[in-house]
Amino acid sequence: MSKKPTAPEFLVDLLNARSPSGDEHEAQAVFDRHIKPHADVYRAVRLGNRIATLNPAGKPVLMLAGHIDEIGLMVTFVNKDGFLYFDTIGGHDRIMISGRRVVIRTANGPVKGVTGKRAVHLMDADDRKKVPERHEMWIDIGATSKPDALRRVSIGDTATYDHEFEMLHGTLGVARAFDDKAGAYVVGETLRRLALEKKSPAASVVAVATTQEEIGVRGATASAYGVDPDFAVVVEVTHATDHPDCDQRKFGEFKLGGGPVITRGPNINPIVYAKLVAAAKSAGIPVQLEGDPRPTGTDARAIQLVRGGVASGVVSIPLRYMHTPSEIVDLADIENTVRLLVEFSKSLKKSDTGVW
Numbered sequence: 152m153s154k155k156p157t158a159p160e161f162l163v164d165l166l167n168a169r170s171p172s173g174d175e176h177e178a179q180a181v182f183d184r185h186i187k188p189h190a191d192v193y194r195a196v197r198l199g200n201r202i203a204t205l206n207p208a209g210k211p212v213l214m215l216a217g218h219i220d221e222i223g224l225m226v227t228f229v230n231k232d233g234f235l236y237f238d239t240i241g242g243h244d245r246i247m248i249s250g251r252r253v254v255i256r257t258a259n260g261p262v263k264g265v266t267g268k269r270a271v272h273l274m275d276a277d278d279r280k281k282v283p284e285r286h287e288m289w290i291d292i293g294a295t296s297k298p299d300a301l302r303r304v305s306i307g308d309t310a311t312y313d314h315e316f317e318m319l320h321g322t323l324g325v326a327r328a329f330d331d332k333a334g335a336y337v338v339g340e341t342l343r344r345l346a347l348e349k350k351s352p353a354a355s356v357v358a359v360a361t362t363q364e365e366i367g368v369r370g371a372t373a374s375a376y377g378v379d380p381d382f383a384v385v386v387e388v389t390h391a392t393d394h395p396d397c398d399q400r401k402f403g404e405f406k407l408g409g410g411p412v413i414t415r416g417p418n419i420n421p422i423v424y425a426k427l428v429a430a431a432k433s434a435g436i437p438v439q440l441e442g443d444p445r446p447t448g449t450d451a452r453a454i455q456l457v458r459g460g461v462a463s464g465v466v467s468i469p470l471r472y473m474h475t476p477s478e479i480v481d482l483a484d485i486e487n488t489v490r491l492l493v494e495f496s497k498s499l500k501k502s503d504t505g506v507w
């Protein structure tokens with residue numbers, strides 16, 4: 152008997168879309184398909200962001216942001232024998248790169264490849280202790296020469312690991328890029344659920360699927376300027392510290408299944424923080440609290456500083472093994488994050504300004 156997958160289709164479609172920073176086409180198409188029908192106004196913009204608005208005449212304007220880009224590789228050089236050399240898109244642990252199946256997005260459709268390096272048997276004792284440099288690895292697409300390779304791929308094509316979504320156990324899922332397809336799902340799904348309610352919220356809710364977060368929060372910077380929100384909540388993933396070799400004295404205490412993580416600190420407007428905590432309480436959602444005394448490593452670091460300043464918050468989904476081909480998330484935390492944002496969106500009153 153086959154078990155039915157328990158993950159929402161929109162989330163699975165986003166997770167399986169290949170969307171390295173700057174090449175987000177597949178994830179844009181998924182967001183368009185699932186969210187456009189529920190928005191009052193839906194815009195595609197020059198940086199590739201997708202901007203879905205519910206209740207455009209509402210006040211205040213609340214922007215919800217989740218990034219649809221992911222880390223990847225980019226083909227930068229093909230040698231005479233047809234092996235592809237690459238640069239990394241976003242922050243990679245180089246120890247993860249070799250020995251993987253990858254899929255290259257090309258003008259003629261996907262091309263399969265393998266990330267190669269010299270086998271362990273062919274290394275001396277010193278080499279074995281080292282993490283390979285980027286130029287000591289390549290992508291092998293089975294080409295026999297440079298012209299043969301260039302008939303199938305082009306310089307600048309991007310690649311992702313060929314790891315799609317699967318359920319692992321119980322409500323735990325594993326995927327290549329929960330960072331931050333999970334967040335993009337949450338902002339889109341929040342808008343969809345608000346659209347299905349009989350009464351619209353006082354606020355205008357703008358769900359933005361942002362691009363190019365992994366290379367410097369670039370889509371969020373432009374989209375926040377364009378949307379010009381009063382409030383913003385960024386939905387990201389954060390490190391679960393409930394696995395071995397993770398010193399909680401350094402990294403704090405966050406666990407899978409513990410609920411969304413609400414951040415506090417200078418990147419966070421204190422009114423937004425208080426309203427998020429209150430929304431969680433009124434909806435009966437478990438949350439975890441994080442203190443971050445610096446600009447967060449999220450789209451919120453850009454959004455907060457746009458124009459005259461935006462009252463910003465960050466809600467994160469705990470995740471193990473970030474930026475590896477096998478990130479683990481508890482789908483119950485994703486669902487609770489949607490419920491939290493629905494409640495928060497409805498709690499904003501016309502008179503709320505975020506001024507403190």
Ligand SMILES: [Zn+2]
Pocket residue numbers: 218330331364387388
């Ligand atoms: Zn992220």
